[in-house]
Amino acid sequence: MNVQLSRITHDYRAPSGEVRRVLDIPAWSLAAGAQVLLRGVSGSGKTTLFNIMAGLLRPTAGTVALGETDLYTLPEATRDRFRAGNIGYVFQNHHLIGELTALENIVMPLAFAAELPRARWKPTALELLAQVGLADFARYRPRQLSTGQRLRVAVARALANRPRLLLADEPTAALDPDSGAAVVALLKSACAERGAVLVVASHDPAWSGEFDHHIDLRGGRLVERTGEENHVYHPV
Amino acid sequence: MSTILYDLDLAWRGVRARLVQTLIPLMVVALGVAVAVATLALGDGVRRGIIQASDPFGVLVVGAKGDGQQLVLNSVLLQGLPLGTIPASIYDELTADPRVRLAVPLAKGDNIGGAPVIGTDEAFFQLRPSLNAPLAFRLSAGRLFDADFEAVLGSIAAEGLGLQIGDQFQAQHGFERGIEDDTHDEAYTVVGILHPSGTAYDSAVYVTTHTVWDAHAEEEGGAANPFTITGLGAQTGDPERLTSLLVQPVGFAEANTIWQTFYTRTDAQAAFPGQELGRLFDLFGQVQTLLTAVGWLVLAIALAVVFLSAYGAALHRRRDLAVMRSLGAPRRTVARVLLFEALLVSLGGALLGRLLGYGAALLVGAAVTEGAAIPVPVEVVWSLEPLLWVLPLALGGLGGLIPAWMAYRADVVEGLAG
Numbered sequence: 001m002n003v004q005l006s007r008i009t010h011d012y013r014a015p016s017g018e019v020r021r022v023l024d025i026p027a028w029s030l031a032a033g034a035q036v037l038l039r040g041v042s043g044s045g046k047t048t049l050f051n052i053m054a055g056l057l058r059p060t061a062g063t064v065a066l067g068e069t070d071l072y073t074l075p076e077a078t079r080d081r082f083r084a085g086n087i088g089y090v091f092q093n094h095h096l097i098g099e100l101t102a103l104e105n106i107v108m109p110l111a112f113a114a115e116l117p118r119a120r121w122k123p124t125a126l127e128l129l130a131q132v133g134l135a136d137f138a139r140y141r142p143r144q145l146s147t148g149q150r151l152r153v154a155v156a157r158a159l160a161n162r163p164r165l166l167l168a169d170e171p172t173a174a175l176d177p178d179s180g181a182a183v184v185a186l187l188k189s190a191c192a193e194r195g196a197v198l199v200v201a202s203h204d205p206a207w208s209g210e211f212d213h214h215i216d217l218r219g220g221r222l223v224e225r226t227g228e229e230n231h232v233y234h235p236v
Numbered sequence: 237m238s239t240i241l242y243d244l245d246l247a248w249r250g251v252r253a254r255l256v257q258t259l260i261p262l263m264v265v266a267l268g269v270a271v272a273v274a275t276l277a278l279g280d281g282v283r284r285g286i287i288q289a290s291d292p293f294g295v296l297v298v299g300a301k302g303d304g305q306q307l308v309l310n311s312v313l314l315q316g317l318p319l320g321t322i323p324a325s326i327y328d329e330l331t332a333d334p335r336v337r338l339a340v341p342l343a344k345g346d347n348i349g350g351a352p353v354i355g356t357d358e359a360f361f362q363l364r365p366s367l368n369a370p371l372a373f374r375l376s377a378g379r380l381f382d383a384d385f386e387a388v389l390g391s392i393a394a395e396g397l398g399l400q401i402g403d404q405f406q407a408q409h410g411f412e413r414g415i416e417d418d419t420h421d422e423a424y425t426v427v428g429i430l431h432p433s434g435t436a437y438d439s440a441v442y443v444t445t446h447t448v449w450d451a452h453a454e455e456e457g458g459a460a461n462p463f464t465i466t467g468l469g470a471q472t473g474d475p476e477r478l479t480s481l482l483v484q485p486v487g488f489a490e491a492n493t494i495w496q497t498f499y500t501r502t503d504a505q506a507a508f509p510g511q512e513l514g515r516l517f518d519l520f521g522q523v524q525t526l527l528t529a530v531g532w533l534v535l536a537i538a539l540a541v542v543f544l545s546a547y548g549a550a551l552h553r554r555r556d557l558a559v560m561r562s563l564g565a566p567r568r569t570v571a572r573v574l575l576f577e578a579l580l581v582s583l584g585g586a587l588l589g590r591l592l593g594y595g596a597a598l599l600v601g602a603a604v605t606e607g608a609a610i611p612v613p614v615e616v617v618w619s620l621e622p623l624l625w626v627l628p629l630a631l632g633g634l635g636g637l638i639p640a641w642m643a644y645r646a647d648v649v650e651g652l653a654g
Contacts (some may be wrong), residue, residue, distance in 0.1 A: 056562055057649050077566045084564020095652065096558045099253030111242045112564035118242075157563070 001067040001088075001164040003030040003053070003197050008062035010048060010220075022048055023059070023220045032164070035188055035198040036154035037207055040217035045211040047092070048094075049217065050167045053199070055083045066165060088158030090187075094150045096142040102129060102153045103138040109160045121168040128156040131185060148179040155183065159190050166191050168200045177206065184210050243569055245558075247576030251584075254549065258581055259323045261462045261545040261635075264538040265585025265628050265653040266592060272531030274600070279524040281601050281612040286513055289313055289435040289610045291365040292372030297508050298326060298498060299480035304507035305515060311342060311480040312509050313610055314352060314436040318344055321477035322504045324445070330483060330505055335490035337573025338362060340482040343448040346407040348424075351393040353441045355448030363482070372435070377401055378428030384447040390438040399426050407441075409461065422451060434611050449476055535631060538585065544636030546578040550639035557643050558651025571644035578636025579629060586628040 010023040022045045030036065040046045051057035053064055055071045064071045071079060088109075096105050098136035104127035110116055116124060129135050132152040142150050151171060158166055161178060168187055172180030184200065184207060200207070208214055216223045251258050290312045299307040300320030330339040330435040340363060343355030352512070361380060363372045378401045381388055389399060399405060404423045424443065485491040491508070547630055550557070557570045578594035594614065601612030 051652075052564065056652075077568075080561070080566045083562075089562055091559075091562075091652065095555070095562075097556050097559060099249050099556075104249075108560065108565075109563040111239070112560075112566075112569070114239060133492050176260050 001032050001197070002065075003034075003165055004055070004063075004065040005029075006063045006065070008052065008059050008064070010045075010052060010057070021220060023052070025049075025062070025220075025222055026230070028222055030197045030199070032197060033160055033195050034213065035191060035211055036165055036200070037211035038217060039203060039205070039208075039214055039216035040201070044203075044217045045083065045220045046217055047169055050089070050169050050189055050199070050201060053165070054087050054167055055079045081113065082119045084109050084114055085161050086164050088161070088163035088166040090151075090154050090166070090171050092170040092173060094142070094154040096153055096157075098142050101139050101141055102134060102145065102149075102156075105109045105153055106144070106157045106160050108204075109157060113161045115161065125156075125160065126192040129153070129158060131159075131190070132156045147174050148183070151175065151179075151183055155186055155190070159194075162194055163196055164194075165197045166199070167177070168198070170202055171200065172202065172207070180206075181210075193215050239569070240572070243572045244576050247580055250549065250553070250573065250577050251580050254552075255330075257545055257548065258584075261538065261541040262581050262585045262588065264534065264541045265582050265631065266588035268531050268534035268538050269586050269589025269624060269628055270531075270592035270596065271534055271625060272528055272620075273590055273617070275524055275531060276595040276617045277525040277594055277597040277614050278600055278612070279520055280617055281597065281614040282604070282610075284516055285601075285604075285610050285612040286313065286516070287651050288613075290509050290513060291434065292363040292433065293509060295485055295488075295508065295510075296483040296494060297480055297509055298322065298330070298483055298504055298506045301502070301505050302556050304327050304505065305512045307480060307505070308495045308509045308512040309516075311482065312436075314440065318479045322481070323478055324476040324478050326504055327478060327481055330481060330494075333494070335485050335494055336483055337486045338482075338484040341445050342480050343445045343477070343479045343484065344435075344479040345448060345452060346409060348393075348441055349397050349408050350437055351390075351397060351441050353387075353424075353443060353448065354437075355445035357445060360442065360482075363484075372433050373437070374431045375428050376431040378426070379432045380428055381442065381444055384444050384450060385422055385424050386427045386443065386447075387424045388430060388442040389426055390430050390440045390442070391432040392438040393441050394426075396439070401426055401429065434590065436610050445478070463608040484557055535627065538582075538628075539631045539635050542578055542581060542632055543638065545581065546574060546636040546639035547642075549577060550574055550642050554651050554654055555648065557646060558648045558654075561646075561648040562652060567644045570646070571640040574643050575633065575636045575640040578639070579632045582632025585632075586625060589628070590624070 005025055005028040007024055007027070009021060012020050012022045016022055038046060038049075047121070052059045055064070058072055069082060070222065072080070081233040096109070103122065103125050107121045107130055110124060111120045126135070126138060129138055132155055134149060134152055134156070137145060137149060142153070145153065155171070158168070166187065170185055171187065175183065187198060187200060188210070191206060200211070293312045296629065297308050297311045299311060299318070300307075302319035306316055307319050310318050324341070325340045327339060330336045338359055339357055340359045344352055346353040358380060361371065361373050364370065365372060376391070378388070389397070394400070397405070403426045405426070406421070406423060424447075430438070441562055458573075485494055495506045495508065498504055560570055561567070594616070597614045601614045604610060604612045
């Protein structure tokens, strides 16, 4: 499934009343299976772009299409359901629900998508936990897990509904290099296996070598490493 | 349906995860429900207990002039002191009166170990709640007295005093346990023990009226007499006096004419137990209304506490709710989770409140039964059950409504950032 952003702008009203444009992306196209490293310094708009791509933040203008579906033309409840079934999101701070176990955190998107019968939720979540190497930690709560383990649970949760777009926002920020490399490898292999589009946002230059394609986000604009702005990106 | 069950599951986990914050509103709801339940159940039990305890004792009570309610309470429920005494001749008048089916003399003034010693005659053992009902006071062992200083024990008195057929005891002056010097010289012999009757009289000891008169005859006017005001013969020097009479007229019309007869007399009065207990129930009703109002007030406070708790939960869980939205939960789901949490707290409070309320009612009821020998049957007040479920749940729903609305309206991106 292709991901297509067209004429996306997003404005933000500062406390002073001044309107600032934080994103300006005339076009950005990602083919199914694309794996992209999105680089940018803090405050460059990476999270805002991810929120728009995830259907969480309506842009000031423009469209976001996943396959044939134009996200922001869907009624909100339908968009919620579509997000649950098609978009995985690994947050910068993992954002696991503290009162739920690792297993229950992974069950959550399965329940919201309601594509599988209830009886399949737990077995599916257990399979995912096994895939991320945490089969023995199903009943652990987030506070009982290490940072790396929490991140792996977050990855498993994002993969729960076999998403066609996986967004990972600074997933390795709090990890040591080895753990970070393991997580990036996990994200890449899981998306490659599913043919999903993977976009990993990071300001860490260490990951440049892990992705064939990377794009910088500077001042709200996508910039190809050559410096050409508004690059329309087509993976090989 | 499975979505709603899942939302309920999430709410339950949320409640469990914030146990301390949950317990406070839960306890306040429970307190409100408990006060209402205990008040209503106990009031209901006391009413039924008094009706049951007063059932066998006839339509009229005749005794000394004074407060009719005190006369009835002392004669029927053995509560408080007697008003005074009346001549035994009134008993003779009434037994000869064709309007009277049964007249039972009661002569009080002594006790054994706190159990009142009541002088009466065989008519007492013919008392029954209604014409076709079985006798209220039936022997479980031995026989009725047929001589002075022979005693028949009520079931509670026999158990409490540890006396059996053939045992002997000495009575003390006064209506309550006194000092040993107040003991009568005469020995009483236990000849019979009664089945439980479910009345205050189960705690009494029965002897002939002459036994009571004889025990006091030589002491009247003496310095040792401990009951100079209300005791037998204290007013006239005549030892053959009664504390009161239980009267069962042949019909309601006769009951009214007997009452009218005594209304104009100066030596005695007649009182309808039903009427006097009705006045007592009115008083109970007022106290019950007050206590029930306290219960409602606590429930109103609970509404505020449930709201504050749910509001706090909405703020505290702002990020978690945003995460749920980002994972695909629609707005109605996060609103429902918060609403369910408030409802679960109220439900828990309603359940706990019932346990506490009925538990307290049972304890107080048992204490009343123990102390006054009046049965207080505490039962579920079915007529109020629907209200006592609906009200806390409505309260929880109301308290959770604004926080749920806040969650419904919350901005996901702001929540994730916060």
